[in-house]
Amino acid sequence: MVLTERLNWFRDRDIVQDGEGCVYTVLGHIQPPQHVLVFLKYVPDEGGRWRSSGKTYRRVFWGGVESVISAESQIPRDFLRYDSHFGTVLPEIHVSSISSYFLPDRRLESIVKNGPADILEKRALRLAEAIHDVLHIPLERIGVGGSVAWNAHDPEISDVNMNVYGLENGWRLEHGYDTLAEEAPYIELRPESEWVRSKQRLLGRSTHLTMSDLQTLFERRRALCIDGFSIGVTPILMPDEAPILHGSEVYRNVSPQPIRTVMTIHDDTFSIFLPSILYGISDPIELIHPFRVTRLMIYEGAYRGLLRSGDRIEVCGMLQRVDKVPRSDSEPLYQVMVGTMKGAGQEYIRFL
Numbered sequence: 501m502v503l504t505e506r507l508n509w510f511r512d513r514d515i516v517q518d519g520e521g522c523v524y525t526v527l528g529h530i531q532p533p534q535h536v537l538v539f540l541k542y543v544p545d546e547g548g549r550w551r552s553s554g555k556t557y558r559r560v561f562w563g564g565v566e567s568v569i570s571a572e573s574q575i576p577r578d579f580l581r582y583d584s585h586f587g588t589v590l591p592e593i594h595v596s597s598i599s600s601y602f603l604p605d606r607r608l609e610s611i612v613k614n615g616p617a618d619i620l621e622k623r624a625l626r627l628a629e630a631i632h633d634v635l636h637i638p639l640e641r642i643g644v645g646g647s648v649a650w651n652a653h654d655p656e657i658s659d660v661n662m663n664v665y666g667l668e669n670g671w672r673l674e675h676g677y678d679t680l681a682e683e684a685p686y687i688e689l690r691p692e693s694e695w696v697r698s699k700q701r702l703l704g705r706s707t708h709l710t711m712s713d714l715q716t717l718f719e720r721r722r723a724l725c726i727d728g729f730s731i732g733v734t735p736i737l738m739p740d741e742a743p744i745l746h747g748s749e750v751y752r753n754v755s756p757q758p759i760r761t762v763m764t765i766h767d768d769t770f771s772i773f774l775p776s777i778l779y780g781i782s783d784p785i786e787l788i789h790p791f792r793v794t795r796l797m798i799y800e801g802a803y804r805g806l807l808r809s810g811d812r813i814e815v816c817g818m819l820q821r822v823d824k825v826p827r828s829d830s831e832p833l834y835q836v837m838v839g840t841m842k843g844a845g846q847e848y849i850r851f852l
Contacts (some may be wrong), residue, residue: 504689506700510536512736512774513645513663517600518576519783520544521555523650528775528799532583535592542652554800587735587751588841594745602650604643604663612639612656614799618655619837623726631664635676641665645734662733670735670772674805677722690730700801707847708816713850720806730747735772735805743770743777747825751837754787754819758843761793761819761836762783762852765811774798775839783838787819788834795822799839803849812852820841 510516514526516536524538531537542550545558560574572580572591581592608628616622624644632639646661647653664673681689698721699714723732767779775797782793796815798804807813817838824833838847 502822509739511665511739513604513661513734514824515541515602515604515645515649516593516598517554517602517650518597519599520576522555522574523557523652524591524593525561529737529739529773530585530744530746530775531739531742532585532746533707535581535594536598537590537592538585539591540572543574549657550647550652550654552650554669557652557833584751585746585748592755600650604645604649605640605665606643607649608642608644608662609640611644618653620653620655620658620660623729623731624648626686626726627660627662627724627731627733627821629686630680634680634683635663635672637669637672638666638818641669643736649845660731661730662731663736665736665740667741667769670737673735674722674772677724680724686726688725690725692718694730695721698802700757705802705845708846708848709758716851717803717806717849720808729754734774737770737773750823751820751823751835752823753842754821754834758816758840759787759817759819759836760814760848761813762812763793763796763836764794765807765809765813766808768809774801776804776807778807782836785834786817787822791832791834793834793836795833795835797835797837798849799837800847801839803838807849813849814852815849817847 510531512525512526517523521544522540523542525541527537527539539561541561543559544555546556548556548558548559556793575591579590579591579593583590611621611625616625628639628642630641631637643663645663647658664670677689680687682775695718702714703709725729761782763780763782765778765780770777778796779794815836817836818840820835821836822833822835
């Protein structure tokens with residue numbers, strides 16, 4: 501597609517490719533102008549297992565902040581940029597360095613129009629049609645992401661990841677999993693036993709969690725299966741729905757390391773998206789007395805969508821002061837961010 505059609509309109513989980521052939525996934529709905537915040541997912545490699553347009557690729561991202569950090573050495577230095585909004589160096593590509601741009605919704609549109617070319621595309625189409633027929637979400641608000649989005653998938657090794665676009669559609673999906681499983685005979689919910697590897701990966705990222713903690717968290721994790729094949733569906737905010745515009749705030753770390761606090765959640769409107777943004781109130785924190793944390797921002801995908809209004813949680817993350825732009829005389833806002841590179845391995849969330 502012509503990139504200028506969507507300048508500054510990048511969405512979470514869109515896919516971009518640079519001039520060297522490296523493939524990146526767009527990260528989150530807070531996106532800078534003229535740049536796109538990403539994580540590196542595939543690099544050209546003659547021994548790679550993924551193939552597209554006659555070239556082979558090796559996957560370098562397998563999930564979690566640690567995976568982002570390990571891939572940082574393979575990102576061109578001019579793609580590592582100090583971001584004044586987040587107050588840290590992040591992987592961001594200038595739009596002029598993007599050679600290809602892959603849209604999951606356009607990819608599904610092509611499958612609908614031309615028919616599926618393999619079993620993975622067939623599964624994606626069947627699930628999209630079920631979401632449309634049962635939950636009444638328009639097909640043009642559904643996409644197929646991951647390696648299928650850029651035609652690099654292999655039916656023998658690839659999985660299927662799908663997206664649903666828009667605030668209202670995201671919540672319609674979130675509340676509709678049981679209905680999908682009941683009304684579509686070829687769809688069932690992913691069994692709890694299949695979350696074991698996901699739990700083990702999360703345990704490996706934080707020594708502060710127990711399997712009991714994760715059991716409670718994962719009771720809310722939902723995914724769908726078609727003929728026993730699991731497909732995750734991710735809610736994606738449209739750019740004009742994003743509650744925070746890049747450059748409207750500045751985040752400043754209050755402490756050099758993650759802090760632990762207890763927080764009660766009051767507003768979960770944006771909890772199912774990335775970043776997950778939740779509002780509530782923390783217990784007193786000596787570092788910011790007499791103020792308290794009133795916002796939780798989550799960039800760790802493992803926790804996306806698991807918290808709800810009324811939850812009381814223990815959270816460990818970077819304590820940050822949020823300065824509004826332009827500056828305001830109102831009471832200062834403090835947040836805890838989970839999913840930072842600085843706090844990798846120490847940050848966690850658990851229910852109380």
